[in-house]
Amino acid sequence: MTLKLIYKILVENWPMFLRGAGMTLYISIIATILGSLIGLMVGIIRTIPIPERGFKKGLLKVVNGLLSAYIEFFRGTPMMVQAMVIYYGSAEAFGISMDKYFAAILIVSINTGAYMSEIVRGGIVSIDKGQFEAAHALGMNHFQTMANVVMPQVIRNILPATGNEFVINIKDTSVLNVISVSELYFATKSIAGNTFIFYPPFVIACILYFVMTFTVTRILRLFEKIIDGPENFDLAGNQMQVAKPESMLQRKMGETHQR
Amino acid sequence: MDNIIEIQHLSKTFGTNEVLKDIDFSVKKGEVVCIIGSSGSGKSTLLRCVNLLEKPSGGQVIYKGENILDDKHDIYAYRTKLGMVFQQFNLFNNLNVLKNCTVGQIKVLKRSKEEAREVAMKYLKVVGMDQYINARPKQLSGGQKQRVAIARALSMEPDVMLFDEPTSALDPEMVGEVLKVMRELAGSGLTMLIVTHEMEFARDVADRVVFMDQGVIVEEGSPEQVLLNPTQERTREFLSRTLNK
Ligand SMILES: Nc1ncnc2c1ncn2[C@@H]1O[C@H](COP(=O)(O)OP(=O)(O)OP(=O)(O)O)[C@@H](O)[C@H]1O
Ligand SMILES: [Mg+2]
Numbered sequence: 001m002t003l004k005l006i007y008k009i010l011v012e013n014w015p016m017f018l019r020g021a022g023m024t025l026y027i028s029i030i031a032t033i034l035g036s037l038i039g040l041m042v043g044i045i046r047t048i049p050i051p052e053r054g055f056k057k058g059l060l061k062v063v064n065g066l067l068s069a070y071i072e073f074f075r076g077t078p079m080m081v082q083a084m085v086i087y088y089g090s091a092e093a094f095g096i097s098m099d100k101y102f103a104a105i106l107i108v109s110i111n112t113g114a115y116m117s118e119i120v121r122g123g124i125v126s127i128d129k130g131q132f133e134a135a136h137a138l139g140m141n142h143f144q145t146m147a148n149v150v151m152p153q154v155i156r157n158i159l160p161a162t163g164n165e166f167v168i169n170i171k172d173t174s175v176l177n178v179i180s181v182s183e184l185y186f187a188t189k190s191i192a193g194n195t196f197i198f199y200p201p202f203v204i205a206c207i208l209y210f211v212m213t214f215t216v217t218r219i220l221r222l223f224e225k226i227i228d229g230p231e232n233f234d235l236a237g238n239q240m241q242v243a244k245p246e247s248m249l250q251r252k253m254g255e256t257h258q259r
Numbered sequence: 260m261d262n263i264i265e266i267q268h269l270s271k272t273f274g275t276n277e278v279l280k281d282i283d284f285s286v287k288k289g290e291v292v293c294i295i296g297s298s299g300s301g302k303s304t305l306l307r308c309v310n311l312l313e314k315p316s317g318g319q320v321i322y323k324g325e326n327i328l329d330d331k332h333d334i335y336a337y338r339t340k341l342g343m344v345f346q347q348f349n350l351f352n353n354l355n356v357l358k359n360c361t362v363g364q365i366k367v368l369k370r371s372k373e374e375a376r377e378v379a380m381k382y383l384k385v386v387g388m389d390q391y392i393n394a395r396p397k398q399l400s401g402g403q404k405q406r407v408a409i410a411r412a413l414s415m416e417p418d419v420m421l422f423d424e425p426t427s428a429l430d431p432e433m434v435g436e437v438l439k440v441m442r443e444l445a446g447s448g449l450t451m452l453i454v455t456h457e458m459e460f461a462r463d464v465a466d467r468v469v470f471m472d473q474g475v476i477v478e479e480g481s482p483e484q485v486l487l488n489p490t491q492e493r494t495r496e497f498l499s500r501t502l503n504k
Binding site for chain 1: 310312335336337338339341342343345347348349350351352353354355362363366367368389390391392393394395398408411412415
């Protein structure tokens with residue numbers, strides 16, 4: 001009975017579900033990428049060593065102050081409320097009519113940015129001091145050290161946290177229904193409203209959300225593996241030798257067989 | 260002979276802790292100098308002040324007649340002239356062995372990739388790690404890591420090599436392979452400044468041994484003088500303590 005109902009709803013409304021899921025994915029992908037870029041920038045700026053004196057010291061202190069205010073504010077208030085304030089506020093207070101999809105991506109991006117900034121900063125701070133020192137000892141300046149040594153390691157280390165943010169974004173875009181963005185939750189609510197059938201559409205939405213988050217998690221895991229590279233390495237210059245003892249043994253045995 | 264590095268009245272304080280006190284000290288071209296002394300005597304700090312990983316609180320660091328602490332002096336260019344080998348290896352974890360040895364050459368010395376590779380291979384051969392170019396640091400043993408770290412520093416073709424207890428973090432069976440490489444380097448005429456607890460090594464390779472205690476140089480001279488016939492009471496105490504271990 002129930003399964004039949006779910007099936008019926010799905011058959012009749014699949015384009016709307018698909019469009020909703022597509023919009024959810026679209027907003028969360030773009031916003032996760034933009035948010036990660038914001039987070040990288042803010043995190044890097046916040047870990048620039050502050051010079052002992054001079055103009056740069058003052059400037060950095062002011063910038064750092066502003067950035068912490070940004071982080072604290074967006075982490076400390078609900079995204080749903082921010083969406084209302086930014087979308088309706090810009091229209092009512094400043095007379096700017098923002099495109100709601102632009103507003104949606106903006107809100108999720110700066111939110112993700114606030115969280116990612118702290119993740120990136122933590123990632124940079126946790127890199128062993130020896131890595132910085134070895135780079136400096138080679139004559140690298142702060143920028144070269146960050147670009148060639150520190151950030152590649154930070155990015156690898158924060159990948160799981162970034163995946164987490166991505167999953168959270170897929171789920172949390174549902175709050176954007178308050179500004180009528182037609183993402184999956186909004187679409188589901190409309191279907192329920194039109195058909196007066198309530199839980200089956202939401203069961204379908206539930207499954208769609210799960211499929212999306214699960215796929216994203218798996219893809220990112222694969223990505224981590226690729227970055228980590230192969231577990232074993234080949235010795236160079238001598239093609240017959242492989243670093244793994246088992247395979248060396250196998251090869252030796254292979255040779256004896258051939259003889 | 261000319262002094263390649265000259266340190267004058269160097270002092271360093273961390274907060275209220277005076278770690279180096281009015282140190283005068285120099286290294287000549289081609290000289291192998293070993294610094295010995297008990298833990299906490301300021302050996303690492305002295306070495307780190309030489310390449311400005313630690314900012315001296317007072318005094319001067321003079322390299323080939325130029326005062327490096329001048330505001331106008333480019334400390335990044337200066338550091339390329341000094342190779343540094345750390346107790347904890349500090350290989351770049353994100354790069355394989357070859358790239359560890361080329362990244363500085365390419366990014367700092369602006370050498371071409373091909374040239375950097377060639378230079379890196381030359382020094383990886385010197386330390387016997389040329390077969391391991393594709394390995395990542397975490398796939399190597401401690402002794403192998405330290406040999407790569409030595410090759411990385413040598414690849415910049417520095418004027419002076421600084422070693423801060425390069426064998427102290429190694430398992431005993433790996434100390435030998437690193438010391439062997441260092442002996443070869445010392446024999447090749449490279450200028451080396453080595454902080455070490457390996458007395459036998461210091462006796463064999465050093466042109467000069469410096470004994471430090473509580474932030475001052477207590478005694479310096481040839482290995483025979485300092486290690487076998489020390490004139491200072493503190494040196495004798497230290498030697499009897501370490502040799503009886
Ligand atoms: N960054 C720092 N901040 C505060 N004190 C420090 C710092 N680095 C070193 N010190 C102090 O300076 C003193 C000398 O340290 P240093 O590392 O130079 O000794 P060392 O002779 O190299 O000892 P070891 O043989 O154990 O390596 C120690 O008392 C140490 O606690
Ligand atoms: Mg030390």
